[in-house]
Amino acid sequence: MEKMHARDLYSYYGKSPVLQGVSFDLAPGEFLSVLGRNGVGKTTLLKTIMGLTDRCAGALDFGDSDLLSLSTPQRSRLGIGYIPQGREIIPQFTVRENILMGTFARTDGRREIPEYLFEMFPILADFISRRGGDLSGGQQQQLAIARALAMDPKILILDEPTEGIQPNIVKQIEEAIIRLNREHGLGIILVEQNVPFAREASDRFLVLDKGRVVMSGRSNELTDTIVEEHLTF
């Protein structure tokens, strides 16, 4: 299994550097939460990992691969699954078609949908022939996660997956993320506003402020003082 390694990453939209010297490591199977107030660069960090900002400098490796030299599809094919904020499922496609899209990033050519996705999110089996756009926000989030899993990733990158979602579905999504990490061994990088969930689910955390890492550690070191200082508004 590959490790991700970022050193002194800078990432730009136009001429503005949003990330300014970010370093972190993600060991195989590790769960890292990325915390911070609005606008500090959390989404930009995930986009940078996927190659979706205008320009980057620094080092970003996944196993032996230099990610900064690869296109976004090449990064996906290495096994990095990205679930962006806003989910971005295809509304006109059925649930089945949306999930099948994920299989196109597989390198082994297999196009069938893994059965465990339907155990994890039974509603997707019930609604398999419905259009993605007809699902509720929470169901679309489950679909977006299922689509990313259909490519059989090694790590999953999630941007506030429970934001704006009905409370009963939030719990299911949180449980699924924990299972994917603990039972399926997926590495996880999660942008999250919910500190109690980040503390419970992840191994380590980092706090971003103005494009820099201002604090990092093991999740049991995520004290109320840190939350007070860096995360309350």
Ligand SMILES: Nc1ncnc2c1ncn2[C@@H]1O[C@H](COP(=O)(O)OP(=O)(O)OP(=O)(O)O)[C@@H](O)[C@H]1O
């Ligand atoms: N496409 C873009 N072009 C120019 N600037 C951008 C773009 N996307 C984000 N920014 C700027 O980059 C900074 C960081 O934004 P980012 O979305 O990464 O923050 P965030 O921590 O994820 O915030 P939020 O929690 O609100 O999503 C902000 O100042 C934002 O205005």
